Amino acid sequence: MSGYAKPLPRITPDNQDFWEAVRRHELSLQRCAACGRFRYPPSPVCPDCLSDRFAWTPVSGRGTVTTWVVFHKPYFPSFADEIPYHVVQVELEEGPRLTANLVDVPNEKIRVGLPVEVVFDDVTPEVTLPRFRRARGEPGPGRAS
Numbered sequence: 001m002s003g004y005a006k007p008l009p010r011i012t013p014d015n016q017d018f019w020e021a022v023r024r025h026e027l028s029l030q031r032c033a034a035c036g037r038f039r040y041p042p043s044p045v046c047p048d049c050l051s052d053r054f055a056w057t058p059v060s061g062r063g064t065v066t067t068w069v070v071f072h073k074p075y076f077p078s079f080a081d082e083i084p085y086h087v088v089q090v091e092l093e094e095g096p097r098l099t100a101n102l103v104d105v106p107n108e109k110i111r112v113g114l115p116v117e118v119v120f121d122d123v124t125p126e127v128t129l130p131r132f133r134r135a136r137g138e139p140g141p142g143r144a145s
């Protein structure tokens with residue numbers, strides 16, 4: 001048993017390749033073999049052209065914050081100790097948007113357009129979660145300029 005008490009992703013036939021890649025510390029998304037678009041969340045057909053042909057394709061892991069929320073109420077008891085905590089949406093360079101957390105940015109420093117890059121958090125022996133940190137080269141919030 002691990003001590004990780006928070007909700008874990010539900011692994012399905014559609015998304016298991018995504019989670020297996022994350023466990024290897026790789027971010028990989030479905031790329032449509034017909035129109036070339038990346039998509040997320042995983043789905044059997046392309047939402048743009050409806051093709052069912054695709055390949056799991058590594059992506060950069062770089063993106064920008066497009067929106068975020070800060071939770072002040074513990075909707076999950078396992079998050080009660082972290083109130084207030086944030087959830088961000090990151091738009092990857094390849095287009096798709098992921099919902100995640102930032103590991104190194106205080107709530108009050110989160111902003112739209114913040115450049116970030118993926119990091120991998122092995123929360124249990126079986127499950128790794130993708131999170132994001134400030135992209136290298138981005139000045140830190142507390143750093144003197």
Ligand SMILES: [Zn+2]
Nearest residue numbers: 032035046049
């Ligand atoms: Zn397509």
